Amino acid sequence: MSDIGFKYKGRREDQRFITGQGQYTNDHNLPGQVYACFRRSDRAHAIIKSIDVEAAKSSPGVLAVLTGKDVADAGFATLPPIQPPPGSRGGQGLLWPQRPILARDRVRFAGEEIAVVVAETQGQARDAADLIEVEFEDLPVIIGHARATAKDAALLHDKIPGNICLDFEYGDEKTTADAFARAAGTVTLTAESPRVAPNPMEVRGALVSYDAANDTYDFYSPNQGGPSFGHELSIISGIPHEKIRVKMADVGGAFGARTAPFPEYPPLMLLSKQLKRPVKWLSTRSEDFLTDNHGRAVSMRGELAYDANGKFLAIRTEWLCDSGAYLAHAGAFTNSINGKVIGAGVYQVEAMYGRHVQVMTNTAPTNAYRGAGRPEANYIVERLVDEAAAKLDMDPFELRRRNMIKKTQFPYKTLTGAIFDSGDFHALAAKAKEEADWKGFAARRRASRKAGKLRGIGSAVFVEPSGGGGMKKDEVAVLFDKDGRAIIHNIAGPSGQGHETVFPELVARMLGIDAEKVTLKQGDPDGPHLVGHPSIGSRSTFSYGSAYRVAADIIIDKAKKIAADELEAGVNDIEFANGVFTIAGTDRNITMTKVIEKSCAIVPSPLDTVAEYGISLAFPSGAHVVEVEIDADTGKVDVVRYTAVDDIGNVVNQVLADGQISGGIAQGAGQVFGEYCQYDETDGQLLTGSYMDYCMPRAHLIPTPDLFNIVVPSPNNPLGVKGVGETGSTGSLPACMNAVLNALRTVGVKHFDMPATPSRIWSAIAAAKTA
Numbered sequence: 001m002s003d004i005g006f007k008y009k010g011r012r013e014d015q016r017f018i019t020g021q022g023q024y025t026n027d028h029n030l031p032g033q034v035y036a037c038f039r040r041s042d043r044a045h046a047i048i049k050s051i052d053v054e055a056a057k058s059s060p061g062v063l064a065v066l067t068g069k070d071v072a073d074a075g076f077a078t079l080p081p082i083q084p085p086p087g088s089r090g091g092q093g094l095l096w097p098q099r100p101i102l103a104r105d106r107v108r109f110a111g112e113e114i115a116v117v118v119a120e121t122q123g124q125a126r127d128a129a130d131l132i133e134v135e136f137e138d139l140p141v142i143i144g145h146a147r148a149t150a151k152d153a154a155l156l157h158d159k160i161p162g163n164i165c166l167d168f169e170y171g172d173e174k175t176t177a178d179a180f181a182r183a184a185g186t187v188t189l190t191a192e193s194p195r196v197a198p199n200p201m202e203v204r205g206a207l208v209s210y211d212a213a214n215d216t217y218d219f220y221s222p223n224q225g226g227p228s229f230g231h232e233l234s235i236i237s238g239i240p241h242e243k244i245r246v247k248m249a250d251v252g253g254a255f256g257a258r259t260a261p262f263p264e265y266p267p268l269m270l271l272s273k274q275l276k277r278p279v280k281w282l283s284t285r286s287e288d289f290l291t292d293n294h295g296r297a298v299s300m301r302g303e304l305a306y307d308a309n310g311k312f313l314a315i316r317t318e319w320l321c322d323s324g325a326y327l328a329h330a331g332a333f334t335n336s337i338n339g340k341v342i343g344a345g346v347y348q349v350e351a352m353y354g355r356h357v358q359v360m361t362n363t364a365p366t367n368a369y370r371g372a373g374r375p376e377a378n379y380i381v382e383r384l385v386d387e388a389a390a391k392l393d394m395d396p397f398e399l400r401r402r403n404m405i406k407k408t409q410f411p412y413k414t415l416t417g418a419i420f421d422s423g424d425f426h427a428l429a430a431k432a433k434e435e436a437d438w439k440g441f442a443a444r445r446r447a448s449r450k451a452g453k454l455r456g457i458g459s460a461v462f463v464e465p466s467g468g469g470g471m472k473k474d475e476v477a478v479l480f481d482k483d484g485r486a487i488i489h490n491i492a493g494p495s496g497q498g499h500e501t502v503f504p505e506l507v508a509r510m511l512g513i514d515a516e517k518v519t520l521k522q523g524d525p526d527g528p529h530l531v532g533h534p535s536i537g538s539r540s541t542f543s544y545g546s547a548y549r550v551a552a553d554i555i556i557d558k559a560k561k562i563a564a565d566e567l568e569a570g571v572n573d574i575e576f577a578n579g580v581f582t583i584a585g586t587d588r589n590i591t592m593t594k595v596i597e598k599s600c601a602i603v604p605s606p607l608d609t610v611a612e613y614g615i616s617l618a619f620p621s622g623a624h625v626v627e628v629e630i631d632a633d634t635g636k637v638d639v640v641r642y643t644a645v646d647d648i649g650n651v652v653n654q655v656l657a658d659g660q661i662s663g664g665i666a667q668g669a670g671q672v673f674g675e676y677c678q679y680d681e682t683d684g685q686l687l688t689g690s691y692m693d694y695c696m697p698r699a700h701l702i703p704t705p706d707l708f709n710i711v712v713p714s715p716n717n718p719l720g721v722k723g724v725g726e727t728g729s730t731g732s733l734p735a736c737m738n739a740v741l742n743a744l745r746t747v748g749v750k751h752f753d754m755p756a757t758p759s760r761i762w763s764a765i766a767a768a769k770t771a
Contacts, residue, residue, distance in 0.1 A: 229261060
């Protein structure tokens with residue numbers, strides 16, 4: 001652990017949460033508030049012939065009903081998707097359709113918003129929404145990549161030919177083909193990363209209040225960064241950003257689904273202004289299943305070429321990405337960028353080529369979901385490596401060792417131009433192999449076989465980017481109140497990461513003051529105006545922590561002048577260490593705490609500081625090993641051991657870091673062993689729209705993982721940190737599936753795709769017996 005770390009004393013947030021004092025969106029109520037409910041499409045693809053709202057309007061308690069026609073003149077716009085990096089095949093670029101706020105002429109997925117009702121009570125609004133009659137003319141339904149790209153497929157959007165919104169490529173296609181032509185051996189496989197629902201504990205919702213006197217909107221909604229969220233609301237609604245005051249509330253999980261505003265929000269703003277009353281909308285779990293932006297939904301094909309000594313020559317991958325009916329804000333970007341950045345994983349190759357075809361279907365839009373393309377990029381590579389090891393009859397770790405980038409090669413420039421800042425992949429792999437007792441696996445497999453079980457072991461060594469972002473900087477503020485307390489500000493919204501603990505502890509340590517005298521306020525609309533990114537991309541401590549380091553240095557320089565006056569010395573004679581200013585060569589000193597107290601006699605304090613840190617990247621990495629046992633008679637899988645060794649740079653708070661890794665592991669394993677959004681291919685209805693049908697991971701799915709660190713500080717930021725929020729989900733996906741395949745190969749199963757549910761595993765074993 002580095003010198004920026006501190007002992008764990010519990011999260012400040014915990015007392016509030018475990019005593020029921022958290023303030024989530026639905027906990028906020030305003031005098032005179034009314035309630036909204038949306039009428040949604042029960043069809044996946046249809047023309048809207050008519051909408052009859054008369055019965056709804058005359059329903060008890062109803063105050064207003066809006067349809068797409070009613071909001072057509074409100075100035076609402078589609079939130080533009082983040083543009084992928086250059087590299088579209090044929091130079092076409094990203095094609096993106098307009099998404100109407102409330103469907104007017106056509107619906108394109110089951111659950112799309114058609115109308116909104118506002119009533120005095122939530123029940124009255126729901127009853128009235130059920131009375132809205134919509135006449136549809138059904139259109140052909142397109143579910144899945146194959147149907148979307150078929151020659152005779154109906155078009156979802158007239159301006160997107162072939163339903164392909166982006167054909168993206170990177171690397172060198174010819175050089176890669178040449179490497180394959182001279183290879184001693186190759187392996188090829190296909191792999192699925194099924195569509196999943198984000199499912200935060202807190203359902204989506206919003207409370208909007210219009211202030212006529214100031215012409216402003218107070219907006220409460222779960223989000224990952226209030227100012228960024230408000231800026232995007234401004235783009236959609238046409239209302240100036242400064243008139244939207246996003247009030248930060250506690251957020252019950254995010255996973256990417258709480259970054260950008262959803263289409264339901266602008267009509268609530270319009271209604272609050274029209275009715276002159278606060279309007280609250282709370283989604284149901286069923287609505288969230290239908291309309292929260294889904295994750296993953298990627299089909300991949302990969303090829304690996306190697307020479308006679310098992311040296312990797314080239315990797316070639318193709319992704320088919322299901323974008324859904326419309327483009328979510330970050331969906332196309334994350335299905336492009338991370339394949340390009342980490343397309344060869346932790347390995348040295350002579351050539352690589354990747355192609356990502358993104359298609360439109362009659363399903364909910366897909367977006368960034370924990371890992372955001374990182375799990376898929378590493379998954380296809382690590383599956384290929386294990387397949388090559390099996391074909392060569394070689395230990396998978398040995399094959400990895402021969403081909404991994406060496407520590408002495410960092411910073412390492414990849415074939416697609418990314419620069420891995422630092423790392424030690426060999427040390428990660430060696431530590432994981434040792435801690436997982438890889439050598440003892442053969443004996444454990446024999447014992448399982450005697451008990452009638454199949455045992456498998458799988459590994460994955462991976463790398464992923466953290467940091468970055470579309471803005472040029474992240475800003476923070478450190479302000480001091482009259483009592484000498486430091487009030488620190490940033491705009492990254494926490495959803496379980498422990499920001500209220502980590503950032504005050506960091507600032508306190510930097511300034512040498514008591515952490516109890518530092519309080520975090522994130523995204524405060526009444527605080528200083530700051531710019532920066534929401535909590536995405538495992539970047540918050542990386543970027544905002546670095547900005548606080550800059551702020552602390554500025555404050556120390558300012559405080560030196562006050563200390564010099566108090567000690568009657570020259571500023572150049574003042575030294576600072578461990579919270580104390582000292583005249584060099586003497587024992588005369590004054591603490592930072594005293595300097596702060598004296599400065600607070602002036603309002604505002606001369607120590608008040610706004611600072612920024614420029615955008616940069618770091619590359620966390622890890623090596624995970626999973627051991628599973630399968631009951632061949634039932635297909636039931638038990639994960640019996642999980643070992644994770646991660647390099648997240650300097651560790652700020654070990655317990656919170658371990659919590660992030662453990663949560664990510666559970667999320668990735670949840671996808672491997674059960675999570676799967678399935679649509680009926682004939683009518684486009686979501687078949688897994690409740691917890692009765694959608695398999696969420698339970699606490700017993702993964703045993704308590706054994707977690708270890710290899711610390712290689714990042715040179716790209718002053719804290720030397722790298723990011724931790726997504727390493728667990730990135731590593732668990734390939735490691736778990738490699739373990740399952742390792743077990744199934746012993747009974748002749750040559751190909752298997754997640755989810756690894758008992759019925760699917762049983763069927764695969766049965767099919768192998770009859771093959």
